Amino acid sequence: MQAILPMQTRRPIKAWLLFFLAFSLLPQSASANNHPRMLGPDIPYSVIKDTDGRLTVNEAAQALENVSATETATLSKSYVPDTFWVKFELPPTLFDGQARWLELGPNFIDDIRLYYRPKGSMQSWTLKKTGDLLLGQSDIDYRNPVFIIPPPENQNGYEAIIRVQSSSTTILQATLWQPDKFLNHATATTSFWSFYFGLVTISSILxxxxxxxxxxRLLWSVAAFSVTYVFVASIQGYINWLVPTLGVPLQHYLTSALTLTSYVLLLWLCVETVDMKRHLPWAYRITMTIGAITLLLMVLIPLDLYGLAVKIQTLFYLPTSLIFIGSVFYVWHLDRYRPSTLLLGLSPLTCITGSLLGLFSAFGWIPFKTEIYVIWQYALLVNMLLVMSIAVYRVREKKLEELEKHQLASELKAERDASFHQRQFMGMVSHEFRTPLAIISGSLENLRYLESDNQDRTPRYNKIQRATDRLVQLTDNCLADARLAADNLYLEPQPANLFEVIDSAAALVELTDTHKLILSIEGQPSDQFPDSQCTAIIDTALMRIAFSNVIDNAVKHSAGGTIQVDCSKRDGQIAVSICDQGPGINEKDAEQIFERYRRGTHSNRGAGLGLYVARQIARAHEGDLKLLISSSQGSCFAFFFKQENLKSA
Structure with a gap:
């Protein structure tokens, strides 16, 4: 019901806001009447519950006569289907002979009806109706319902009754204003929310x-969270204020639906901010599952079961929030409470805490305070901007990491290509060395034969022979390395007695007079067992190189003693171990000695190919070469072959 107002009063409030902004900065009168009066803290009231919602205003007034006006807190009754009647008095001292504006809220209440009449009279009640379902009807053009109460005609003032009914939480706020003070307040709050929604619009688009x-995931959670600001606009009454001509209670349904989704989106944003999926994957799965179930509760809204949906959501949200809070402290502990991590977790923690306080207030578990919602709404914005900054930083780091990986991959490919061409070149050169070395060896044998009586030259011939053998071994290793590195490596497996291969490999190694080679099976001399006990299907040429490399390594790094080659079964595999009595290998060199062109820390002999080639040959046979034991009493290497590579007796 619209009041008949003077022309200057009916002008849109939006046109007056800037005009009165200047006056808001001027010193104000100290009169008590200059301040707004709030229902509850300033104006006590009495209240009754109408379970069926069938009482008339006169019946409610009669029932309220027996209830003292002792309530001094904001009316907050949680999510209940009941109707509440609130009675209070407006004495003439609140008016000073001038009209007052009564602001009602909050905006999500379905039905608010204001009845008032001169106190003590039997006049009919003046009725003002508003509410979410009535598109926020108001006497003036503002986002909150505002009704003009004329000054009382007698000295008794007014008696007023408000009927409140809502499918959401039942809260009632009523504030009595002087018109000029209200305009100052409306200007300030409109500026506040204009700034707020300007920021959220820019941040949401970004x-x-x-x-x-x-x-x-983090940036998409931020983008999805932008929907929450439509929820804020609905609560603040901007939907009905800016688009009142739709004719449907859009704000009502948006508030209901977005109440459910906002908590889910807030949780999603928060868990992505602290990277819960990486730190606590089980907690992340629980949170996302509960979020999906909560979204399904929106089907209850059209069934007029919104209150039940919120209660079910609260049962899910409370434990999930506790899980998140515990996760934040866990992440802080993992990162040893670094300041950056503390700041990263503090922002979503504040938002979750604020949402819990808002939830407790909506259920009436704590006193209702408007400031809780305002702080929470600004905390959402700050959190969103912070998370966006963090997300951009993370994405930038990820892009830089990917760029670095791409660069490393390119460099690695170039290195592999260079290494491949190097091995090809070494293989070609080594192959070309074979013929000259064979000629040198043959010529040397002829010289030995022709000058067998000249003992003075024998040491020189022996020295030439050792150098030639060394070059032959190095050539064989280079050729084997090039062959093993080829993509189309082809083995020529055939049944072979491992001891015969080892004997031929030992012939390639120059054993000194102080070294003794012993062959054994399971620790017993090999001549006690038939050949088939140590027979395998192998590429004999490659394995001869592998065995000779390890035996040569044992000879070079031990001053003398026994070099024992043993064939045995270990863990379902055949093991050929080669043990020496040298000084052992440093622990830090244990893996390094198997790398190409790498030698032990205290070794200055060899090219660093022997053990590398030996291991690659073993692995080409689906086996391996390992260092089993290394101590000051000697080292022990072992070749391992699978059982299927063995030829049964």
Whole structure:
């Protein structure tokens, strides 16, 4: 019901806001009446519950006569289907002979009906109706319902009754204003929320652009969280104020649906901010599952079961929030409470805490305070901007990491290509060395034969023979390395007695007079067992090189003693161990000695190919070469072959 107002009063409030902004900065009167009066803290009231919602205003007034006006807190009754009647008095001292504006809220209440009449009279009640379902009807053009109460005609003032009914939480706020003070207040709050929604609009657009361009769960959670600000606009009454001509209670349904989704989106944003999926994957799965179930509760809204949906959501949200809070402290502990990590977790922690306080307030578990919602709404914005900054930083780091990986991959490919060409070259050169070395060896044998009586030259011939053998071994290793590195490596496996291969390999090694080679099976002399006990299907040429490399390594690094070659079964595999009595190998060199062109720390002999080639040959046979034991009493290497590579007796 619209009041008949003077022309200057009916002008839109939006046109007056800037005009009165200047006056808001001027010193104000100290009169008590200059301040707004709030229902509860300033104006006590009495209240009754109408379970069926069938009482008339006169019946409610009669029932309220027996209830003292002792309530001094904001009316907050949680999610209940009941109707509440609130009675209070407006004495003439609140008016000073001038009209007052009564602001009612909050905006999500379905039905608010204001009845008032002169106190003590039997006049009919003046009725003012508003509410979410009535598109926030108001006497003046503002986002909150505001009704003009004329000054009372007698000295008794007014008696007023408000009927409140809502499918959401039942809260009632009523504030009595002087018109000029209200305009100052409306100007300030409108500026406040204009700034707020300007920021969230810019940040939401930026979040969506970043999510599309850069991707990632965190940025998409920020983009999805932008929907929450439509929820804030609905609570603040901007939907009905800005688009009142739709004719449907859009704000009502948006508030209901977005109440459910906002908590889910907030949880998603928060868990992505602390990277819960990486730190606590089980907690992440629980949170996301509960979020999906909560979204399904929206089907209850059209069934007029919104209150039940919120209660079920609260049962899910409370333990999930506790899990998140515990996860934040766990992440802080993992990162040893670094300041950056503390700041990263503090922002979503504040938002979750604020949402819990808002939830407790909506259920009436704590006193209702408008400031809780305002702080929470600004905390959402700060968190969103912070998370966006973090997300951009993370994406930038990820892009740089990917660029570095790409660069490393390119460098690695170039190195592999260079290494491949190097091995090809070494293989070609080594192959070309074979013929000259064979000629040198043959010529040397002829010289030995022709000058067998000249003992003075024998040491020189022996020295030439050792150098030639050394070159032959190095050539064989280079050729084997080039062959093993080829993509189309082809083995020529055939049954072979491992001891015969070892004997031929030992012939390639120059054993000194102080070294003794012993062959054994399971620790017993090999001549006690038939040949088939140590027979395998191998490429004999390659394995001869592998065995000779390890035996040569044992000879070079031990001053003398026994070099024992043993064939045995270990863990379902055949093991050929080669043990010496040298000084042993340093622990830090244990893996390094198997790398190409790498030697032990205290070794200055060899090219660093022997053990590498030997291991690669073993692995080409689906086996391996390992260092089993190394101590000051000697070292022990072992070749391992699978059982299927063995030829049964």
């Amino acid at each position: 979040a969506i652009i970043l999510a599309v361009v850069l991707g990632g």
